[in-house]
Amino acid sequence: MMPKLSIEHIVLALVIVLSFIALILMACAPAEFTAGKVVYQGF
Amino acid sequence: MRPAFSSTKSAAAFALLLLILLLLPAMAGRSRLPSRAVSYSSVSPIMGSFPYLHRQIFEETGRVDIAFIGSSRIYYDIATPLMEKALSEKLGRKAEVITLGWFWPGFDPLYFITQDLLQHRQVDMIVFDDEGVGGKPHRLAPCWFRYGDNAKDLAGIPLQFQAAYYFGAVIGMPRNLLGRLRPNFSDLTPAGAATTERLWRAPNPMTARGSLASKLGFNHPNPQHPGFVDYAPANGVRPEAVCVFSPATRAKFQFTGPATTSLELDFVRKFAALAQAHQTRLVCLHMPETGEMRVPVIKEREFWPDALQAEVAMVGIPPATLFAGLSDEEVRKLFVNPLHLNQNGAEYFTSLIAPSLIQLYDAQVKH
Numbered sequence: 001m002m003p004k005l006s007i008e009h010i011v012l013a014l015v016i017v018l019s020f021i022a023l024i025l026m027a028c029a030p031a032e033f034t035a036g037k038v039v040y041q042g043f
Numbered sequence: 044m045r046p047a048f049s050s051t052k053s054a055a056a057f058a059l060l061l062l063i064l065l066l067l068p069a070m071a072g073r074s075r076l077p078s079r080a081v082s083y084s085s086v087s088p089i090m091g092s093f094p095y096l097h098r099q100i101f102e103e104t105g106r107v108d109i110a111f112i113g114s115s116r117i118y119y120d121i122a123t124p125l126m127e128k129a130l131s132e133k134l135g136r137k138a139e140v141i142t143l144g145w146f147w148p149g150f151d152p153l154y155f156i157t158q159d160l161l162q163h164r165q166v167d168m169i170v171f172d173d174e175g176v177g178g179k180p181h182r183l184a185p186c187w188f189r190y191g192d193n194a195k196d197l198a199g200i201p202l203q204f205q206a207a208y209y210f211g212a213v214i215g216m217p218r219n220l221l222g223r224l225r226p227n228f229s230d231l232t233p234a235g236a237a238t239t240e241r242l243w244r245a246p247n248p249m250t251a252r253g254s255l256a257s258k259l260g261f262n263h264p265n266p267q268h269p270g271f272v273d274y275a276p277a278n279g280v281r282p283e284a285v286c287v288f289s290p291a292t293r294a295k296f297q298f299t300g301p302a303t304t305s306l307e308l309d310f311v312r313k314f315a316a317l318a319q320a321h322q323t324r325l326v327c328l329h330m331p332e333t334g335e336m337r338v339p340v341i342k343e344r345e346f347w348p349d350a351l352q353a354e355v356a357m358v359g360i361p362p363a364t365l366f367a368g369l370s371d372e373e374v375r376k377l378f379v380n381p382l383h384l385n386q387n388g389a390e391y392f393t394s395l396i397a398p399s400l401i402q403l404y405d406a407q408v409k410h
Contacts, residue, residue: 007051011055014062015057018061018062021065022064025207025213028203033184
């Protein structure tokens with residue numbers, strides 16, 4: 001028998017899916033996008 | 044272990060926040076973004092001459108005779124006022140020669156920034172250099188890539204990179220939204236104007252046609268660096284040493300690879316197509332570096348007319364000729380570091396290439 005989905009399950013699933021999407025986007029991007037501060041390195 | 048969220052409500056609020064942040068670039072579209080000029084004016088001068096880019100692209104309106112566009116090697120290596128003076132003398136009128144430079148190489152900023160320039164101003168000739176090294180989106184993409192403006196330019200590039208640019212747009216949204224609420228200063232603050240003097244001992248690029256005339260000695264960050272000394276080589280090298288690629292000069296060029304990555308090719312071809320659509324002549328200039336100082340040929344990674352699928356003049360000076368008669372130590376007096384010229388080098392290099400660039404400009408432009 002399938003357990004009944006509660007609002008809590010749906011919200012947590014949404015949190016997980018959105019976090020996963022954000023992580024995938026971050027993983028695709030160069031680390032410098034999220035480095036916080038661009039430091040002058042002589043170039 | 045404590046749960047991540049104290050209640051379902053707080054979990055829902057977090058999910059909503061994440062959803063809004065991720066969708067903001069798509070939801071903002073184009074109409075809710077501030078003008079593109081704001082994107083440029085709000086970038087720090089430590090990342091390039093963005094305040095000058097802002098002025099030249101969005102405030103000035105006249106025709107540009109020659110624009111040097113590219114990352115740090117273009118930014119450091121061209122003495123733009125010298126080039127402008129030479130062209131003005133040739134034309135018998137005040138020429139308009141500018142440098143639009145920034146830090147860190149990449150063909151994607153070359154394309155997006157040129158697109159902004161050509162949308163606002165007619166440019167007769169663009170001089171650029173090999174910007175390919177990384178094969179990934181440029182680190183300053185959040186500053187100039189806006190999904191509402193540029194989504195169409197992502198067509199055809201791999202999904203992984205489309206995701207990266209979209210994420211760049213997410214990162215750039217707070218800056219854009221802030222620009223919507225409050226415009227940036229219209230000009231550099233005194234502290235901003237002093238940035239290049241402080242970091243590179245160079246006058247404000249606003250006063251040097253956008254170029255970074257650095258008075259740093261070789262390998263400046265190194266405590267053992269020799270310090271800057273005014274130096275002009277007296278080795279008798281003449282502008283005739285400059286090679287413009289043709290069947291007659293073929294032997295002076297060597298194409299070494301590595302091949303340009305597909306992402307870089309995509310943007311550099313878009314850049315070339317854009318220039319052609321605006322009847323702008325393209326010149327790819329080989330920049331000197333200390334590692335090649337005794338090499339007798341001009342080493343380029345690619346034969347650029349083939350890579351760009353467009354007409355591109357390739358120009359350079361064989362390094363062994365450029366530095367003929369100079370000791371290694373004298374050559375280093377022309378450089379800030381192995382890849383970038385200081386003011387000595389920029390003036391020496393520009394004085395040699397100027398006649399050839401003027402000749403190419405002359406052949407292109409109907410006066």
